[in-house]
Amino acid sequence: MKILSFGSLNYDYTYEVEHFLAPKETLAAKSMQRGFGGKGANQSIAFARAGLSVYHAGRVGADGQPFVDYLKQNGIHTDYLIKDDAAATGHAIIEVCRGENCILIYGGANQEITTEQIDHTLKAFSPGDWLVLQNEISNLPYLMQAAQKKGISIFFNAAPYDVGILTYPMELVDVLCVNEVEACALAGTETFEADAVLTLLHEKYPQTRLLLTAGSAGSYYLDAERRLFVPCEKVRAVDTTAAGDTYSGYFLAGLCSGSSVEDAMRLATKAAGIAVQRKGAAASIPEIKELK
Incomplete structure (x- = not known):
């Protein structure tokens, strides 16, 4: 079994602010960090x-190139990562205030994925493998x-939400992960x-396993046979950026390692x-060693 994370890579510019910006407002940030992110990259790292x-x-x-090097340093295979000299790498502007965030994304090269690249990449994968996606x-x-068509299982994190998702062939998704807004x-x-x-989502997508992450309210799971709930860890949040991606990555990692759904949820929650x-x-x- 192989895992293919086909997703975004963004340079993240994170600014700690006293409050989130309002229209026409100029505000001095307390600090700034540049790092690697994008929901696709975050899930691969997880x-x-x-x-x-x-x-x-x-x-x-x-x-x-620094992004390619970073993925390799983290043990991620980059055989199917294309460097497009005609585009700019995606980036995100992130405001962080008392542990919460708001994010502005520029897609850049992430929005240049072609059908030819998809076909070439999927040739190396087969039934039993997992394809991990986000929006x-x-x-x-x-x-x-x-x-x-190739019999590859699909895990789709429906974030960030836009109305285009309503036109996607969601009946093909094996596990759908959403937060409160997306749900x-x-x-x-x-x-x-x-x-x-x-319940509404199950009626709409009866063949899809549903995973709902609700932050401090915990996480939920529903399929044709069971409904599960796992409370969140009680911690002091500093920055919630990538929390959902971390959860998604560790949840599917748990399933792929043979854990039960509930144990995978607990692992992801930690x-x-x-x-x-x-x-x-x-x-x-x-x-993983930090969780033990």
Whole structure:
């Protein structure tokens, strides 16, 4: 079994602020950090630090060699990562205030994924392998359909949410991971109540296993046979950037290692609990030995 993380790579510029910016406001930041992130890269890092072998497919720009080097340093295979000299590597501007964040993303090379790149990459993968996706790259519907034709299982983290997701072939997804905002949008409701929203999603996607991360309210799981809940770790959050990506990566790593769904949720919860106590995105994701 191989894991292919086909996803975004962003240079993260993180600014600690007294409060989030309002329209027409100029505000001096308390500090600034530059690091490696992007939901795709974060999930790849989580897999690698959980002890799994992972291949990352995607695209960086002419300025992307440091990112390629960083992935390799973390033991991630970059055979299917393209350096596009005509584009710029994606980047994110992140404001952090008292542990919460708001994020502005520029897709750059992440939005230049072609069907040719997808077809070439998937030739190396087969039934029993996992394809891990998020909503920060181009041509996702084509990628889902191509993977399904090859019998590859799909884990889709439906973030960041936009209305385009409603047109995706979600019936092809084996595990759908959402937060409160994404869950409500996909379920077609403005009111968040975990069990009710999960029920609506299950009615809409009956063949898909559902994973809902709700921050300090814990995480939920629903499939045709069971409904599970795991409370969050009680910690003091410093920066929640990449917490959801850490959870997703460790959850699927647990499943791939033979753990039960509930044990995988508990493992992911511990990992996310460590990540939120640290600053940064990929840099905050813990090694598996730290969870023990």
